[in-house]
Amino acid sequence: MSVFDPARAHPAPGATCARSAREHGHALPILHEIRHALERLLASGEETRIDLQSMPFGPGDLERLTAVLGQGEVQARVEALGPTLIQETAIPGVWLVDYRSLEDQRLSYQIEIATLPEILRPRPEDLAESLAALDARLSESGLDAAAPNASPSSS
């Protein structure tokens, strides 16, 4: 099963109702917004986040939006304060980011228009500590003690 499963992620109440198939017209403006955001990303590298939970969607609107965006190649899962599910859409640079709680309830559902979603990148502070972290793990493993010549040449 994919990490991102729209059917599970959206237990839309009207999904089983035959009438819910009608168009409420709220997906289109968001798609236009995504289009403008993509133009900005291509022109200046400016990233955009759209909070889908602040949209007055009618039954089926969200499904219609995600159906148009489609599914891309990348799926990712971040485990920090509960899972975060990331799905690339069929449009490169447009990501669906589903923040979920420890109890697997949706906290926020956002579209990110960026080369890579923010939460997938290492935090700069973490990156700064990465060398120290590796050294610590290396010394912890005992591998460097077993091979005396393995010490860094720069020292």
Next chain:
Amino acid sequence: MSGSMEFLLWTKGPLFNIALAIFAIGLMARLVEIFMLGRAPNYAEPRAHEWPAGLRTMLTRTVADPGTFQRAPFNVVVGWVWHLGFLTALLFFVPHVELIQGVLGFAWPALPNPVVDFATAITLLALIATLVHRLTHPVKRHISTIEDYLVWAVVFMVVLTGYLAYHRLVEPYPLALGMHILCAEILLIILPFTKLTHIFTTFIARWYNGAAFGRKGVQS
């Protein structure tokens, strides 16, 4: 504590009752008085029936004759436009139909909102045009009284506040709706005591004239 919601509930509740009571009492008093006063009995033998002539005049005086149109095309066209627009908004806007249903116990189908919206916008423009015309036309200006301007202002405010409320151009909405209801109530209150009574007396008067002429066998 005062707020827009209290204002709206006041206009929808006590003030509406007062306004409609004044309107109903005032209007009925005026109409009954008019009917009961009647005219002096005419003992001459009628030359023709009253009813066909009366009804015909109700129609002929509603449609301006060519002479009148040539003399005052602005009055005829703009007058027609804003009267029709006003009636469309008054009688066929969904909330108004619901109001009529609530007050009278019966109502009729409404028109789609965009149609009413268009009629309202046209009415607003036409009303502004009438005021400009009244102020710039020397004769009209000379014969205009304070009552004319008062009636224009009240009618214009009713339409304007309704338009603002529908398009939600005033925040918060209960304030916008309350203002509209308040203006409509002022209109109801002054209606029986100003020239606005013509809403109810115009056709009566036209019939009366036509009937009187018809009885004498004269074309009106």
Next chain:
Amino acid sequence: MRKRPDKTLGESLRDHGLSRRGFLKLCATTASLMALPPSLAPAIAAALEQARRPSVIWLSFQECTGCTESLTRSHAPTLEDLIFDFISLDYHHTLQAASGEAAEAARFQAMEENKGQYLVIVDGSIPGPDANPGFSTVAGHSNYDILMETVEHAAAVIAVGTCAAFGGLPQARPNPTGAMSVMDLVRDKPVINVPGCPPIPMVITGVVAHYLVFGRLPELDAYHRPLAFYGQSIHDRCYRRPFYDKGLFAERFDDEGARQGWCLYRLGCKGPTTYNACATMKWNDGTSWPIEAGHPCLGCSEPKFWDAGGFYEPVSVPLTLGPTTLLGAGAAGGVIGGGLAAMARKQVKQDAATRQPVTVDELEQKL
């Protein structure tokens, strides 16, 4: 249950082993929770780092516990997060473990230790100072006394639910208990109203989160409601709004219009006059909300919603007037008109009877 609010939230979260990605996620979801644009997440991160957990005292007066029920269904942050990480909930009838004397002692201790700093959350209306205090008491003290005593050194008061915010159900006519809102009674402290019957759980926690994150009150409307949640009417955010604009209405609950999901205006929807976040935040973990379920909005987050006309009467229908009143007024008018006409006739007859003809010569003599 008690924790001193001595650490900043950033420190406290790191102590709990929260990673920087976790913190980023917290900020992104907090922005969403506070109905702020995602672009504000960095500002929230900076603020959260320095935030201190406020002590919160929750007072329940003339209420039905529906607001607490709503709060316990908040999923972002969960009630556990809220109680343990974000705030120090030092007094709450329903949720606290202590009871009796110990409970009241906890309240006094929190007030003493956090003088001028603590938040007071109130749900339920209060019998006013002139009303019989016996209508609602806690531990033998009147609601009014407890409120005034607790609020005296509070930083701010959050009135949760329509009863606390506007008087709500207890204040509905004829208001037998003399119920008043917090805003009516507390004049010298900032009061935030979070109305709704009940309010959306996320809105309750969102307002608390806003205070926690930014250390000040959110922007409020004329009714002291946070604009982030109450800034737009239900009608303006309703997904059925296009049907209103097209003039497509459900006329009955079982007609074709209702099945097609058309506008519920004619069935009494108070969406046009109601300001709340239901249309976007929705209920039950974002599942649905009343209008999506096919029921008109009752307008529960507005003052006097209980007395504001029938729930199934359209907004434009007057509150008390009906055909009989109008007929009565018309009949009265008829009688008055008849009287006036009769008087006028009498006058004419009288004038005719006492008529004294005057000739031109006589008139000229007078001049």
